[in-house]
Amino acid sequence: MFDIGMDEMALVAVVALIVIGPKDLPHVLRMCGRWVRKARELAGEFQRGVDDMVRETELSELKSQVEKVADTNALRREIEKSIDPTGDIARSLEAPKLEEPAASVSTEAAPSVAAPEKPPAP
Numbered sequence: 001m002f003d004i005g006m007d008e009m010a011l012v013a014v015v016a017l018i019v020i021g022p023k024d025l026p027h028v029l030r031m032c033g034r035w036v037r038k039a040r041e042l043a044g045e046f047q048r049g050v051d052d053m054v055r056e057t058e059l060s061e062l063k064s065q066v067e068k069v070a071d072t073n074a075l076r077r078e079i080e081k082s083i084d085p086t087g088d089i090a091r092s093l094e095a096p097k098l099e100e101p102a103a104s105v106s107t108e109a110a111p112s113v114a115a116p117e118k119p120p121a122p
Helices: 006-020 025-070 074-084 088-093
Strands: none
Touching: 006 025, 025 074
8 A cells, every 4th residue: 555665664663663662662553553443444434435426326327228218209219310310211101291172162152041031920
């Protein structure tokens, strides 16, 4: 992790023995061990938090992909786009449009049928 070799470790141990003294050295080493353990726990917790965020992000991406696949119209459009990108086949398969015949007789000239008149009541 720190890329410290045996020579460097031996030098640190000798300096610690001289500076701290043989009486307090075990206590100091225990304290250093606790600090290292606490640092590892914090690093592990941080890593788990990052892993959880990555997992949630992957789940949201997976959910959006599933929603895309579930949309049948989108799937149909993708298939049509890959088979007929220009739309020529779809236009050739459409039913021909029939023109509406023009009205030859206007409605004003058509005779109207009147209801028969009722005789007056006696």
